[in-house]
Amino acid sequence: MSQITADSTIIVANKSNNGPSFIGGVYLPPLSTDAVASLQKSLNDGFDYVVTDLPVLGTSNPVAGKARSDVTRLESKWWSTSVVGLVGDPPHWKQSASARESSALKTYPGVALLQALTSTGTSPRATARRKEAHAVLMGMMEWASHMNIPAVILPHVPLTEFNDGDAEDDSDDDDMFAVHPTNTKSACTDRPSTPPTIHINNRSAKEYARLLTTLATSPICTTSHVQLWIRVPLTLQHLRSFQLLLARCDHAPSIGCMLYVDSLLDAKDVPDTVRELHLFLGGGNVKAVSWDVSIFLKNKRGYPALSKSHQFVFQMLFGRLGRTLRLLVEGMVGEAGVNVPSPSKTLAQPIGQHGGGSSGRLHHLQYLRHLRSRPQLTKVLDSEEAIIETPYLDHLQSPLQPLGDHLEYQTYETFEKDPVKYKRYGEAIEFALEDGIEEGRFDYLGSTTTTSAQLKKIVRTAQGDDDDELFDDVDVDFGYDGEIVNVDIHRVTILVVGAGRGPLVKEAIDAVSRVSASWISKTSDRPEKRRQALYAKIIAVEKNPSAVLYLQSLRSSDTSWTGGQDYIPESDSMETNDKEGDIIIPGTSNVNIVGCDMRQAADSVLKYMVHNPNLRADLVVSELLGSFGDNELSPECLDGVQRCGILKENCVSIPQSYTSFLAPVSSTRLHNEAKSQSCHPLNPNEGPSGPSIGIQRALETPYVVRSHAASQTHSEQACWTFCHPHPPLKQRQVQTKSTTSMDTDVIDRTNLSAEAAKSINNDRCAHLSFQHDATRGVANGCGYGACDPEMTTVASTNPDETSSAPKTDTTTLVLHGFLGTFHSVLYESKDRKRSSVISIAPSTFSVGMFSWFPLYFPLREPLRVPPGAHVNCSIWRRSDRERVWYEWCAEVATSEGSEEVVMSTGCVHNPGGRSYHVRL
Numbered sequence: 068m069s070q071i072t073a074d075s076t077i078i079v080a081n082k083s084n085n086g087p088s089f090i091g092g093v094y095l096p097p098l099s100t101d102a103v104a105s106l107q108k109s110l111n112d113g114f115d116y117v118v119t120d121l122p123v124l125g126t127s128n129p130v131a132g133k134a135r136s137d138v139t140r141l142e143s144k145w146w147s148t149s150v151v152g153l154v155g156d157p158p159h160w161k162q163s164a165s166a167r168e169s170s171a172l173k174t175y176p177g178v179a180l181l182q183a184l185t186s187t188g189t190s191p192r193a194t195a196r197r198k199e200a201h202a203v204l205m206g207m208m209e210w211a212s213h214m215n216i217p218a219v220i221l222p223h224v225p226l227t228e229f230n231d232g233d234a235e236d237d238s239d240d241d242d243m244f245a246v247h248p249t250n251t252k253s254a255c256t257d258r259p260s261t262p263p264t265i266h267i268n269n270r271s272a273k274e275y276a277r278l279l280t281t282l283a284t285s286p287i288c289t290t291s292h293v294q295l296w297i298r299v300p301l302t303l304q305h306l307r308s309f310q311l312l313l314a315r316c317d318h319a320p321s322i323g324c325m326l327y328v329d330s331l332l333d334a335k336d337v338p339d340t341v342r343e344l345h346l347f348l349g350g351g352n353v354k355a356v357s358w359d360v361s362i363f364l365k366n367k368r369g370y371p372a373l374s375k376s377h378q379f380v381f382q383m384l385f386g387r388l389g390r391t392l393r394l395l396v397e398g399m400v401g402e403a404g405v406n407v408p409s410p411s412k413t414l415a416q417p418i419g420q421h422g423g424g425s426s427g428r429l430h431h432l433q434y435l436r437h438l439r440s441r442p443q444l445t446k447v448l449d450s451e452e453a454i455i456e457t458p459y460l461d462h463l464q465s466p467l468q469p470l471g472d473h474l475e476y477q478t479y480e481t482f483e484k485d486p487v488k489y490k491r492y493g494e495a496i497e498f499a500l501e502d503g504i505e506e507g508r509f510d511y512l513g514s515t516t517t518t519s520a521q522l523k524k525i526v527r528t529a530q531g532d533d534d535d536e537l538f539d540d541v542d543v544d545f546g547y548d549g550e551i552v553n554v555d556i557h558r559v560t561i562l563v564v565g566a567g568r569g570p571l572v573k574e575a576i577d578a579v580s581r582v583s584a585s586w587i588s589k590t591s592d593r594p595e596k597r598r599q600a601l602y603a604k605i606i607a608v609e610k611n612p613s614a615v616l617y618l619q620s621l622r623s624s625d626t627s628w629t630g631g632q633d634y635i636p637e638s639d640s641m642e643t644n645d646k647e648g649d650i651i652i653p654g655t656s657n658v659n660i661v662g663c664d665m666r667q668a669a670d671s672v673l674k675y676m677v678h679n680p681n682l683r684a685d686l687v688v689s690e691l692l693g694s695f696g697d698n699e700l701s702p703e704c705l706d707g708v709q710r711c712g713i714l715k716e717n718c719v720s721i722p723q724s725y726t727s728f729l730a731p732v733s734s735t736r737l738h739n740e741a742k743s744q745s746c747h748p749l750n751p752n753e754g755p756s757g758p759s760i761g762i763q764r765a766l767e768t769p770y771v772v773r774s775h776a777a778s779q780t781h782s783e784q785a786c787w788t789f790c791h792p793h794p795p796l797k798q799r800q801v802q803t804k805s806t807t808s809m810d811t812d813v814i815d816r817t818n819l820s821a822e823a824a825k826s827i828n829n830d831r832c833a834h835l836s837f838q839h840d841a842t843r844g845v846a847n848g849c850g851y852g853a854c855d856p857e858m859t860t861v862a863s864t865n866p867d868e869t870s871s872a873p874k875t876d877t878t879t880l881v882l883h884g885f886l887g888t889f890h891s892v893l894y895e896s897k898d899r900k901r902s903s904v905i906s907i908a909p910s911t912f913s914v915g916m917f918s919w920f921p922l923y924f925p926l927r928e929p930l931r932v933p934p935g936a937h938v939n940c941s942i943w944r945r946s947d948r949e950r951v952w953y954e955w956c957a958e959v960a961t962s963e964g965s966e967e968v969v970m971s972t973g974c975v976h977n978p979g980g981r982s983y984h985v986r987l
């Protein structure tokens with residue numbers, strides 16, 4: 068049976084074994100005090116959990132402690148996994164209420180209790196009522212905690228005036244259930260051009276916040292981990308008022324939102340809803356979404372279906388939070404005796420007498436499952452990478468420091484599973500080799516002889532085709548099998564730096580083989596039918612001794628690493644590495660493994676290259692990129708390689724360049740996680756039992772995170788770009804007509820490429836301005852993954868006006884930091900016709916690649932950005948002899964004519980690298 072627990076990742080992980088993640092529950096009011104009967108009726112229909120009314124405990128009133136049979140019949144594992152509690156109004160209150168009261172009570176369960184709890188009246192009656200309400204609520208919560216129920220549904224403060232305080236004392240009880248008209252219709256249908264006013268009783272809201280905070284910090288939530296799901300109807304005003312409530316509760320993680328969809332959503336209100344929801348998903352701690360059966364329409368065959376507008380909302384909610392979001396079906400389907408009718412029932416068409424199955428809600432569940440299984444959702448929620456990354460959602464990690472630390476075996480293994488990254492590297496190496504051949508850049512090594520049969524085999528293997536018969540179809544004339552063929556061999560030297568466990572070496576070997584096969588095939592028209600092929604010298608440099616052992620083991624067992632020959636022991640120099648008298652096999656590679664820091668050519672093989680210009684590298688391949696591009700010190704490492712003098716002057720680097728991007732993010736979850744680092748730092752050197760690092764350090768440290776409950780509010784912007792290798796000095800001097808006194812002859816005799824890398828400064832700064840975006844950046848979703856232009860189209864539509872301009876924005880954004888991402892051009896041909904790119908910047912995201920998550924730069928204090936204002940962010944990359952670090956600073960500004968007025972600013976974070984740095 069699937070589980071409902073406080074830890075969403077556990078649920079999803081459990082579910083992922085059985086198919087798509089989808090946790091669906093149901094509330095069956097006639098059985099609301101019998102969890103056994105509810106479960107019996109609903110599990111067969113495919114629901115995962117049920118909602119039960121929490122009982123009134125105590126001895127002082129007539130219905131308190133009323134027996135229920137389920138407590139003696141259901142084992143604890145069911146209560147802790149498959150039952151959610153509902154805080155409703157005490158039954159004896161309902162019983163004593165007049166008919167009018169009853170109908171008002173049905174609006175939202177628990178509202179009458181909430182009203183009594185939060186009233187500030189001082190009369191004896193108000194005081195007694197409040198006391199009773201408090202005892203009822205605490206009893207319910209204690210029982211939930213006792214039963215280990217994972218979550219409890221509570222009401223939200225209604226958007227109406229309570230007759231609060233002493234006024235209540237003078238009124239009869241009818242008035243306290245009076246429902247304001249706005250309560251029964253979607254606020255989405257009120258589309259004011261000025262900011263909507265939240266008509267809630269502010270005093271009650273604050274009383275409620277105090278009560279919830281008390282619960283959230285009590286053992287009920289901190290020890291028993293009961294989550295508080297506040298029922299928030301899906302209207303603009305409710306969403307906004309709930310965010311105020313959460314802010315008052317200091318965004319306690321145990322207080323979450325259960326969105327309640329109980330009103331029809333007019334198509335013209337979809338843009339507003341989409342924009343509002345986008346931000347809400349970053350700040351509303353959304354745990355569940357409940358669909359009231361009254362909003363279902365009838366399809367042609369009479370089965371329940373949602374309107375197009377609600378389908379869009381479903382897609383958005385599940386597309387963003389589908390791996391952690393629980394679903395609930397509520398409301399009546401026509402049976403008698405149901406005591407929780409939908410307030411908006413009259414807006415919907417009735418769907419008939421029965422919703423199918425033993426629960427009467429089977430068809431609703433089947434329909435919602437059908438929406439969840441649409442390709443738009445399955446491709447984001449059920450892909451292999453989605454399943455792999457699930458445990459990492461919103462989980463902060465210290466950025467790796469592969470230069471300063473040695474990576475673990477398992478870390479390499481995880482990298483190597485990426486289905487996109489290595490493919491793109493393979494393509495890039497192939498393009499670079501093809502262009503090198505076209506430009507005649509690879510040295511002629513000599514000629515070798517082989518047979519047609521052997522050549523066929525080489526081509527076939529490179530094409531991944533082992534079937535002899537199939538090969539007969541290939542339109543290349545290789546002659547008869549025994550024919551002797553001459554092949555001119557050209558040598559390419561490939562330096563793979565930071566080789567790890569060798570995946571890029573493998574890509575290089577395969578690319579050499581593929582390019583050679585195609586060159587062999589293309590060169591049949593040369594004199595005497597002499598063919599041409601490549602032979603590669605690959606030097607794999609790695610500083611992690613354990614990874615070097617792995618590389619050596621691979622070399623000893625894989626003949627593709629030793630030129631297709633049986634194992635050849637490695638020698639100290641490049642030239643003597645080939646076995647005496649061995650014939651070079653066209654299209655093969657011979658790998659040398661060098662265990663040292665790439666910034667020092669301390670090894671004999673590398674020294675040999677330095678002293679023999681024709682043996683220097685034609686191609687240098689590396690993957691030293693961090694989430695923010697340069698944050699794992701790729702620039703310093705690759706400059707170090709170049710400075711050693713082991714690159715030819717026309718050497719090509721893969722990657723050729725990488726650009727760092729930054730985008731503002733609104734996410735209370737990420738900010739909370741960062742704050743909690745002050746007590747439980749991630750830094751493995753300190754560990755969970757280490758000293759607390761303090762709030763300053765916690766919020767001046769960037770974290771790698773698979774953002775999830777987050778909203779990127781503007782398109783990302785480029786900060787800076789690093790290109791490799793630096794053009795040889797002489798070339799630059801000629802280009803810039805430098806008149807320095809440097810003796811170019813001397814430089815010529817040493818190494819122009821090496822000289823070029825000697826006086827490089829990799830410090831950078833960027834001043835970015837994120838202008839007001841009326842769509843609130845909805846297309847960027849949570850800031851990880853490809854952006855969705857359809858969202859922009861929907862959010863930009865303004866059906867009220869003839870112009871297509873978006874409606875005036877009325878929301879204040881709350882920013883909690885910035886997400887750093889990167890885009891890298893691995894290789895682009897000079898004519899730009901062929902290129903291979905990897906990216907985690909949303910606008911150019913490499914779909915399916917999961918090796919990098921964004922780098923979250925927190926802000927010490929969240930920034931409030933009023934409608935129309937823009938956000939400026941300055942970021943610096945700084946260094947000293949031992950460290951590299953970032954400093955960042957954000958401000959809010961408006962434009963007044965041509966003038967910019969700064970409205971508020973944060974401080975410069977991490978000055979001098981005081982809280983965080985990367986070791987050189």
Ligand SMILES: C[S@@+](CC[C@H](N)C(=O)[O-])C[C@H]1O[C@@H](n2cnc3c(N)ncnc32)[C@H](O)[C@@H]1O
Pocket residue numbers: 469470473474479482483564565566567568569570571608609610611614663664665666689690691692704
């Ligand atoms: C991100 S891993 C990539 C490993 C492998 N190329 C891959 O794609 O799976 C970076 C590797 O570079 C190595 N490395 C980092 N800086 C280095 C340096 N200065 N010299 C040699 N190796 C270095 C690390 O030990 C690590 O194995």
